[in-house]
Amino acid sequence: MILGVIEYEQSTMTELSLQMVTFGRDLAEKSGDEFVGLIIGASDNAPLIGELGRYGVAKVITAAHENLKDYAPVAWANTISQVIDQTQAKMVMAPGSDQGNEVMAHLAARSDLPMATNCAAVSADDLSRITRLRWGSSLMEEAILTGDCKLITIAPFVVEAAEGASHAEPAEESFEPTLSDQDIQVRLIRKEPDETEGITLKNASVVVGGGRGVGSPEAYSVLEELAKLLGGAVGCSRVATNNGWRPHSDQVGLTGTRISPELYIACGISGAIQHLVGCKGAGKIMVINKDPEAAFFGKADYGVIGDLHEVLPAIIEELKAQGV
Amino acid sequence: MNILVCVKRVPDIGARIDLTEDRQAITTKNLGFCISPHEECAVEEAIQLVEKHGGQATVLTLGPADAEEQLRDCLARGIDRGILIETDQPEWDSRETATALAEVIRSEADKEPFDLILFGNESADSTGCQVGIRVAHHLNLPCVASVKKLQIGDGDATASREVDTGWEVFSLPMPALITVKEGINLPRYPSLRGTMKAKKKPVDRLSADKIGASLKMQQLVHPPEQKKEVDMLGEGSAAASRIVEVFKALEVI
Known part of the structure; x- marks a missing residue:
């Protein structure tokens, strides 16, 4: 089983998340594994599950806990770690965003596992053979990722997000992790909207x-x-x-x-x-x-x-x- | 405040990168070196915090003997002291690097504890995005990554990072470890006076054990050249009418 950690903003998957799901779904199909989406701490899972269905994901795990209400990197990493223990996932991937890289680094650190960021390819024959982008994409590193569970993040824009061939309502499984207050020592306390109104560099056509x-x-x-x-x-x-x-x-x-x-x-x-x-x-x-x-x-x-x-x-x- | 900044020696940003024949490394001949862009901002942040709150700042790196050049550059900008973990092994993976750094930080902190440890979000050459976070786990410190705004309070810190829709604001107790991104400040260049003073500032040399790679690099390759067929629209101001035609065809006007 390959687990994909879904990143979302206001009940919508981020663009990098859609790319990661596309990458993971296609890899799982070739390697003969099941691709499972993991949604952590969403207040409303339904729209995300619907979106995952359109992207051809057949199973989704939704993790909920009092300490997952606001984003907290350590609580997120601890949750993923417990899902790995329960599911025996062979690989966990997240989008190569600030949040994705952060959560996976915490997971890697607490599990003392290696992690490959910025991946552009993974061998379907052997999930440990990866290619990652270095030097601002001017160099590629072919490497062997050791460890029982392979931890990777997907480089932005190496695949185009594409809906799945089949659309189905994914099976949902809920999961309640065991978390302590220590896990939310560092957490998101508020969001501040962009001060610049109208056309910005990010949204300009x-x-x-x-x-x-x-x-x-x-x-x-x-x-x-x-x-x-x-x-x-x-x-x-x-x-x-x-x-x-x-x-x-x-x-x-x-x-x-x-x-x-x-x-x-x-x-x-x-x-x-x-x-x-x-x-x-x-x-x-x-x-x-x-x-x-x-x-x-x-x-x-x-x-x-x-x-x-x-x-x-x-x-x-x-x-x-x-x-x- | 007692602040530590961790940096990495990397080839100059924008330099042409060639590979050695065995594809195990890049050729460093004829290359200039610097520290990663995010780290330049970490160094600047440390200097500004010491200017504001008093105290001292130390810069730490793991690298070849020549990495002293980068430490001296940080000292010239205003850092007080350097520590070089010297190694002749070119590639240390993130897990190995973090283990070695954490050991040295622990023994330094025994002499005088650090209030704040700063890293760049990622190195320019390896882009691992994890050494700082791994060090935070080794030292059991609270940590936020990718920070572009940092405010130090009384025993705590407020760190913000940019997302598509604005800013995410985190609160964390001190001592803490923060990884910063370019944009948090505009780094100064070393002054002539700073460069002279840097020659007399202390740089300690240490060594560390390499625990063994767990992300095992096999080889480096150049990505396939993706040359586009470029449609040349003309030269100088004479091209304006064709440019506007393109705007129309693309429906941007």
């Missing part, structure tokens, strides 16, 4: 990103104008953040925000792998750069060779001429 080539904080005004005309948001590369040109919240990349707009317009950005990871989820990528050798052109759908300080004003003029 168009992102206009600027890097070293923008040259100064003032020069971002032309990117802002274009973003406004397209109903989008402005992003930047790590160089721009480190130079103090833009706040870190604007940074697209491995150590910044991972974006998934329909169109990403990258201006004056060379295309270092750490940046590319952050825009992997973009539908189309347009690169504007005066250096025809910029690596980013090799990853783009559309390319324009030219100085962004000339190209962007020309686009704005053209848009205005057409009444946008």
Whole structure:
């Protein structure tokens, strides 16, 4: 049995959770195992179970306890550990999100088991042979994961979330773990909604990103104008953040925000792998750069060779001429 | 406050990574080195906390003798003291690293307990996301990962991390272990004066036992090159009309 730890926000599975379920379900089918979803501490399990059914999951375990009402990493890890003991699961996987990695690391630490984060592939013949992404996806490590129960997290965007071939109402089994107050010593005390209203880097359908080539904080005004005309948001590369040109919240990349707009317009950005990871989820990528050798052109759908300080004003003029 | 920061020596971010012939390691010739981006912020956070609350900060790493370069860089930014667990073994898995670090931290804490231990959320090269949490378990310390806002109170700390819909806020008693993410602050660069002072700051050298790998690396490979067919729309401002056509085709206007 392969156990998948479901991550959710307000009774909806997160995108990375859907990808993890897709990955786990397909792996289990090939390895001849059963894939079981584990929902911990949800106030309303029904919508999550329904969603898992659409993704072809036949069985779901729902864990409930007074100490699971608010997210607490140690309580979560302890719950999974008890489910492993009861089910003898061969493998546990979680999405490679902050929460997924955190819970699995606590589980690994308390069980003294190894854990492989950021996995892109698992051998169906032998669940211990894994491939994981390192160096911001520029290197892959093939490794053997020891331990009776294999603990892994799935790298974001290595599979596309896809519903299952068969839709059925999954069998539900409830589970009540034994938890102490020590397990909730660290817990979520409140959530604060995003202060920025409207279009943000995370939800924008168009992102206009600027890097070293923008040259100064003032020069971002032309990117802002274009973003406004397209109903989008402005992003930047790590160089721009480190130079103090833009706040870190604007940074697209491995150590910044991972974006998934329909169109990403990258201006004056060379295309270092750490940046590319952050825009992997973009539908189309347009690169504007005066250096025809910029690596980013090799990853783009559309390319324009030219100085962004000339190209962007020309686009704005053209848009205005057409009444946008 | 007595603060400890743990860092790792990694090749410069954005550098081209080549593999050795046996695919067991990356070639380090001609490479510059630094500490991971999240760790730079952990170092900055430690310096700011000492500036605000008084006390001292120590930086600890496990790595080759050359990792002293990274410790000196942290000392130049304002950390007071360095500890290098020196090893000639290139790959330590997360479990091995955490065990070695925890042992050294325990014996250091016997002399003077740490109020706060900071890690980066993950190293730039290995991306394991677990050494800090494993160390917290070894030392029985409360821990929150991926923190982008940290407030130290009287005997407790408030740590926040970013999620898609906003922020998750955690409360935890001190002493505690926190792993931070880039964005929590803007790290300073070492000053010339800081660099001069760093030469005289103490760096202790220790050794540790490798307990044996449980995530056993077989080989490193480059991912298959995914080159896209790029549609070149033209050069300079003359490309504007074709760009706007693309906007229309993609229905973004």
